[in-house]
Amino acid sequence: MGKAKTIIEKIWEKHVVSREEGKPDLLYIDQHLVHEVTSPQAFEGLRLAGRKVRRPDLTYATMDHNVPTRNRDEVKDQIAKRQMETLRDNTQEFGIKLADIFHPDQGIVHVIGPQLGLTQPGKTIVCGDSHTSTHGAFGALAFGIGTSEVEHVLATQTIWQERPKTLNVHVQGNLSPGVTAKDLILAIIAKFGVRFGTGYVMEYTGDAIHKLSMEGRMTICNMSIEGGARAGLISPDEKTVEFLRGREYVPKGEAFDKKAEEWLALATDEGATYDHTVVINAEEVEPQVSWGTNPSMCVPISGSTPSLDEVEHRDDVKRALEYMGLEENQSITSIEIDHVFIGSCTNSRLSDLQKAASIIEGKTVKDGVKAIVVPGSFGVKLEAEKLGIDQIFKAAGFEWRESGCSMCLGMNDDIVPPGGRCASTSNRNFEGRQGNGARTHLVSPEMAAAAATHGHFVDVRKFSAGVLN
Amino acid sequence: MEAFKKHDGFAFPLNRTNVDTDQIIPKQFLKRIERTGFGAYLFYNWRFDNEGKKRADFDLNKKQFDGSSILLAGENFGCGSSREHAPWSLLDYGFKVIIAPSFADIFHNNALKNGLLLIQMEEKQMLEWMKQAEDGTFKLSVDLENQTITDEEGTVVGFSIPAYHKEKLLNGWDDIALTLQLKKKIEDYENARLV
Numbered sequence: 091m092g093k094a095k096t097i098i099e100k101i102w103e104k105h106v107v108s109r110e111e112g113k114p115d116l117l118y119i120d121q122h123l124v125h126e127v128t129s130p131q132a133f134e135g136l137r138l139a140g141r142k143v144r145r146p147d148l149t150y151a152t153m154d155h156n157v158p159t160r161n162r163d164e165v166k167d168q169i170a171k172r173q174m175e176t177l178r179d180n181t182q183e184f185g186i187k188l189a190d191i192f193h194p195d196q197g198i199v200h201v202i203g204p205q206l207g208l209t210q211p212g213k214t215i216v217c218g219d220s221h222t223s224t225h226g227a228f229g230a231l232a233f234g235i236g237t238s239e240v241e242h243v244l245a246t247q248t249i250w251q252e253r254p255k256t257l258n259v260h261v262q263g264n265l266s267p268g269v270t271a272k273d274l275i276l277a278i279i280a281k282f283g284v285r286f287g288t289g290y291v292m293e294y295t296g297d298a299i300h301k302l303s304m305e306g307r308m309t310i311c312n313m314s315i316e317g318g319a320r321a322g323l324i325s326p327d328e329k330t331v332e333f334l335r336g337r338e339y340v341p342k343g344e345a346f347d348k349k350a351e352e353w354l355a356l357a358t359d360e361g362a363t364y365d366h367t368v369v370i371n372a373e374e375v376e377p378q379v380s381w382g383t384n385p386s387m388c389v390p391i392s393g394s395t396p397s398l399d400e401v402e403h404r405d406d407v408k409r410a411l412e413y414m415g416l417e418e419n420q421s422i423t424s425i426e427i428d429h430v431f432i433g434s435c436t437n438s439r440l441s442d443l444q445k446a447a448s449i450i451e452g453k454t455v456k457d458g459v460k461a462i463v464v465p466g467s468f469g470v471k472l473e474a475e476k477l478g479i480d481q482i483f484k485a486a487g488f489e490w491r492e493s494g495c496s497m498c499l500g501m502n503d504d505i506v507p508p509g510g511r512c513a514s515t516s517n518r519n520f521e522g523r524q525g526n527g528a529r530t531h532l533v534s535p536e537m538a539a540a541a542a543t544h545g546h547f548v549d550v551r552k553f554s555a556g557v558l559n
Numbered sequence: 560m561e562a563f564k565k566h567d568g569f570a571f572p573l574n575r576t577n578v579d580t581d582q583i584i585p586k587q588f589l590k591r592i593e594r595t596g597f598g599a600y601l602f603y604n605w606r607f608d609n610e611g612k613k614r615a616d617f618d619l620n621k622k623q624f625d626g627s628s629i630l631l632a633g634e635n636f637g638c639g640s641s642r643e644h645a646p647w648s649l650l651d652y653g654f655k656v657i658i659a660p661s662f663a664d665i666f667h668n669n670a671l672k673n674g675l676l677l678i679q680m681e682e683k684q685m686l687e688w689m690k691q692a693e694d695g696t697f698k699l700s701v702d703l704e705n706q707t708i709t710d711e712e713g714t715v716v717g718f719s720i721p722a723y724h725k726e727k728l729l730n731g732w733d734d735i736a737l738t739l740q741l742k743k744k745i746e747d748y749e750n751a752r753l754v
């Protein structure tokens with residue numbers, strides 16, 4: 091028997107095209123996902139050099155970042171419109187499949203990959219977007235790349251990569267009732283910081299991780315980059331296989347069962363070692379709310395903003411509190427919000443919407459709060475509508491929109507105004523992320539829904555227990 | 560890509576940690592399909608107010624930092640999104656070198672592809688330089704070949720950089736052209752997988 095290996099090493103070794111001493115490895119890419127914002131300059135580069143796309147069949151494009159989530163027939167932003175048209179022209183010219191704004195498979199690139207079964211265990215997947223780590227939930231090695239690298243992958247189907255170090259993020263014990271995957275990943279980043287994963291690929295391990303649904307696992311892996319790691323993944327298990335069975339781009343019948351065996355064999359071997367391990371106890375995790383301007387600035391709902399005398403980087407914390415319009419030692423439940431955004435590649439899948447809907451059913455959005463739901467894909471939207479989830483949201487006073495990245499980064503007109511405060515299920519609370527001067531608080535879909543009805547943050551566990559209405 | 564050998568320039572101190580790519584270039588400027596002209600939008604929300612007027616309280620807007628080309632930054636510079644518009648805007652604005660205790664991974668790769676030199680330097684040295692750079696007259700000379708940074712008094716500080724990165728920067732090599740020399744290996748790999 092060979093040396094026990096992690097899934098990271100197994101996938102890496104299978105994809106090395108060329109290895110030379112003193113150089114990064116040249117890795118083969120199995121799936122390249124493309125969107126409108128980070129690709130135009132890459133296609134232009136190919137054209138200028140007279141190059142072709144090597145494997146259009148391994149490339150798939152959609153529009154998500156700057157698509158409007160209402161009145162799709164008329165894109166008012168002319169620069170955004172030109173960017174979308176450019177993607178349409180480029181994909182036609184180079185023979186790449188495109189799910190454009192009116193296509194039934196359109197959606198956030200990290201939602202449709204798994205939905206279509208393009209995302210599979212053992213694949214190397216890249217996309218010009220840092221949240222490509224999402225696909226790691228399936229045991230794929232998936233990471234975000236820049237536009238030069240997009241061009242490189244289009245031209246060669248390969249990428250130069252330094253061999254990453256491996257990091258085991260081990261979750262001990264079980265999550266308490268009312269605590270979600272989002273709370274767990276926020277707690278992990280709060281505990282270990284925004285750069286503990288830099289230079290590493292993370293593997294999330296432990297019972298609590300494998301008890302999560304595939305949607306929950308995607309939420310976890312999605313935010314690996316917020317901890318500094320380009321990629322984070324979870325060894326495949328039966329849930330992974332069952333999620334993928336029957337999807338459009340996976341093999342059918344016996345071929346699928348054969349594939350599933352290969353997938354399961356990718357899981358990290360017993361006794362495999364990592365370059366580094368961090369451990370968190372799931373029992374300690376409470377519902378989280380971010381208070382600052384990076385995702386590690388996050389505390390449990392029962393907590394408060396930090397005390398300036400007790401923090402390490404006093405100036406950064408002071409600046410963050412000022413930007414957020416908060417005092418030190420301010421209780422989280424006292425923070426009043428005026429916007430709620432349920433969506434993004436972190437939390438816009440069917441189960442996310444179902445959970446949020448279960449909280450707001452029969453209740454109404456607090457006066458003065460603007461609340462929107464943006465399903466992650468057209469497919470998610472249709473499924474939700476079949477189940478009547480849209481009706482629950484609408485009856486409560488939420489706006490029900492078309493799919494896209496939307497208010498996560500506000501590239502379209504879904505922005506939070508200066509000074510506005512948003513309970514958001516997205517992944518980044520950076521200054522100006524949701525709009526110039528906008529203040530973002532990262533939360534789970536359940537916590538966002540509960541905040542919508544109260545107008546301030548509340549502990550969703552009390553809500554579900556009937557202590558709060 | 561333009562080759563990088565040596566650069567002399569004035570330093571601008573940005574003493575903030577975790578400067579993310581949303582701060583380097585906000586999303587509203589990512590809709591352009593060109594690769595040039597992003598310098599005008601660098602640090603946009605810090606440089607300009609809601610009416611588009613220059614903010615007096617942001618140091619880069621101060622006259623003494625006009626023409627500075629070496630950015631001194633805090634740890635984890637460039638965290639966040641994969642937008643290559645970040646190095647494009649830094650280069651287009653006029654920065655040639657960034658020195659910080661650490662950089663985010665994707666930003667690091669993107670900078671390298673564009674000939675923007677990133678130098679990792681311990682925090683103690685950074686704080687010293689930042690202090691000296693406060694008035695805008697602190698000049699540094701960066702020599703990639705010899706891996707040294709020299710101040711005007713002649714004090715020399717060495718830095719490390721992976722040999723492969725150094726070679727690429729010194730020669731201004733185009734990655735794709737290099738990779739296409741390995742076309743046969745890529746074909747062999749693809750053929751072997753089909754079996």
